[in-house]
Amino acid sequence: MAVNRKKLILDAAAKSFSQFGYKATTMEQVAKIANVGKGTIYTFFTNKEELFGEIVQNLIFEMKQEAEESIDVNLSFYENVHRALYRLLKYRLEHQFTIKLLQEEKEIGTPAVLEMVSKVEAEIVSYIKEKVEIAIEKGEIRKCDPELTAFMMLKIYIALIFDWEKRHKPLNKKEIAELFQLYLFKGLSKF
Amino acid sequence: MAVNRKKLILDAAAKSFSQFGYKATTMEQVAKIANVGKGTIYTFFTNKEELFGEIVQNLIFEMKQEAEESIDVNLSFYENVHRALYRLLKYRLEHQFTIKLLQEEKEIGTPAVLEMVSKVEAEIVSYIKEKVEIAIEKGEIRKCDPELTAFMMLKIYIALIFDWEKRHKPLNKKEIAELFQLYLFKGLSKF
DNA sequence: GAGTGACCAATTTGTTCATCTGGTCATTTT
DNA sequence: AAAATGACCAGATGAACAAATTGGTCACTC
Numbered sequence: 533m534a535v536n537r538k539k540l541i542l543d544a545a546a547k548s549f550s551q552f553g554y555k556a557t558t559m560e561q562v563a564k565i566a567n568v569g570k571g572t573i574y575t576f577f578t579n580k581e582e583l584f585g586e587i588v589q590n591l592i593f594e595m596k597q598e599a600e601e602s603i604d605v606n607l608s609f610y611e612n613v614h615r616a617l618y619r620l621l622k623y624r625l626e627h628q629f630t631i632k633l634l635q636e637e638k639e640i641g642t643p644a645v646l647e648m649v650s651k652v653e654a655e656i657v658s659y660i661k662e663k664v665e666i667a668i669e670k671g672e673i674r675k676c677d678p679e680l681t682a683f684m685m686l687k688i689y690i691a692l693i694f695d696w697e698k699r700h701k702p703l704n705k706k707e708i709a710e711l712f713q714l715y716l717f718k719g720l721s722k723f
Numbered sequence: 724m725a726v727n728r729k730k731l732i733l734d735a736a737a738k739s740f741s742q743f744g745y746k747a748t749t750m751e752q753v754a755k756i757a758n759v760g761k762g763t764i765y766t767f768f769t770n771k772e773e774l775f776g777e778i779v780q781n782l783i784f785e786m787k788q789e790a791e792e793s794i795d796v797n798l799s800f801y802e803n804v805h806r807a808l809y810r811l812l813k814y815r816l817e818h819q820f821t822i823k824l825l826q827e828e829k830e831i832g833t834p835a836v837l838e839m840v841s842k843v844e845a846e847i848v849s850y851i852k853e854k855v856e857i858a859i860e861k862g863e864i865r866k867c868d869p870e871l872t873a874f875m876m877l878k879i880y881i882a883l884i885f886d887w888e889k890r891h892k893p894l895n896k897k898e899i900a901e902l903f904q905l906y907l908f909k910g911l912s913k914f
Numbered sequence: 915g916a917g918t919g920a921c922c923a924a925t926t927t928g929t930t931c932a933t934c935t936g937g938t939c940a941t942t943t944t
Numbered sequence: 945a946a947a948a949t950g951a952c953c954a955g956a957t958g959a960a961c962a963a964a965t966t967g968g969t970c971a972c973t974c
Contacts, residue, residue, distance in 0.1 A: 579937075680891075696874060700871075711875075719906075
């Protein structure tokens with residue numbers, strides 16, 4: 533085995549998905565980019581969807597690493613959540629692949645893409661959930677449903693970063709951090 | 724004038740929009756339901772979009788009334804916000820018209836519908852914003868950007884009521900009230 | 915003059931058919 | 945023999961054209 537054909541195919545597919553999206557990427561195109569016969573792809577992947585799935589799986593792994601790197605044990609729970617979420621969402625924003633994915637989800641609604649996007653979201657929630665559980669155990673935050681709390685954290689973050697931007701001037705990183713702390717940790721109540 | 728033709732048309736249009744959505748409602752259909760010549764509609768409304776707009780305007784008015792009715796000066800700010808929001812979202816859920824609207828927005832993305840949905844949302848935020856401003860003045864809550872806070876309140880509420888339901892068992896009224904209080908007022912922080 | 919529906923331009927919808935694409939497998943290459 | 949391949953096929957897709965529908969107008973009626 534002179535070259536790793538599977539990796540060749542994965543790279544080619546990632547490249548094409550990033551550039552043209554899931555639907556507009558043909559298996560022939562992937563084969564051509566990978567310098568591989570079309571049939572060869574099917575010796576490694578059952579079908580187009582599985583090939584796609586494997587790339588997403590990879591993405592999830594990288595995102596987790598990003599998040600993990602951003603965590604600093606000396607900082608508070610809320611500070612770490614903020615840092616991790618910020619990095620995660622920035623990661624999404626910076627990677628052509630995720631941008632194309634989100635775009636295709638909204639504009640075309642390709643089922644396979646829809647499924648993967650929710651999968652990624654579920655993974656993020658699951659990841660935060662773990663951190664929430666630890667924080668509760670450590671007594672860093674109040675008792676609460678970890679999954680629901682993780683879910684709300686993500687939602688609040690997305691609202692602050694993406695939704696607010698749609699009709700208002702974007703918030704900067706510091707503002708987002710402060711607002712996240714205000715709304716989720718300190719609360720609006722004065723006491 | 725034996726009958727109020729304008730009202731007749733508005734009722735007919737509301738009925739048809741509720742049943743079939745904006746796009747699938749034809750002016751001929753409205754005319755037929757209203758027992759009116761098609762041309763007559765155009766003596767009251769410039770075009771289909773304006774007719775639609777007037778019905779939405781009406782909806783907003785009714786929603787405001789609903790909210791206003793639910794407010795009790797003896798209760799705390801957060802309690803009132805919760806009562807108003809709950810009533811508002813329940814109203815949305817209960818009215819075929821709003822359901823069809825939301826459905827059409829997601830499934831077809833009819834531009835006129837998209838515009839109206841954001842208009843309704845903007846109105847809700849603006850309404851909450853006023854209440855937030857008063858609460859800040861009265862010292863009932865911390866100082867914060869009233870519009871952003873109103874925006875976040877709505878987002879958090881929608882997340883609790885609609886988004887969470889998509890993949891989990893729905894929260895009941897009491898749970899929503901408590902969670903809303905936890906996340907937005909008390910905060911996750913223990914101190 | 916308020917009300918109307920036949921009429922028209924423009925858009926939408928339905929249909930057809932040539933092209934394309936995911937996936938297979940007999941054949942070739944290593 | 946195992947791995948790789950691309951010609952091949954059934955079904956999906958979409959471009960192009962035709963037919964039907966619809967928003968909006970206006971000459972005419974009551």
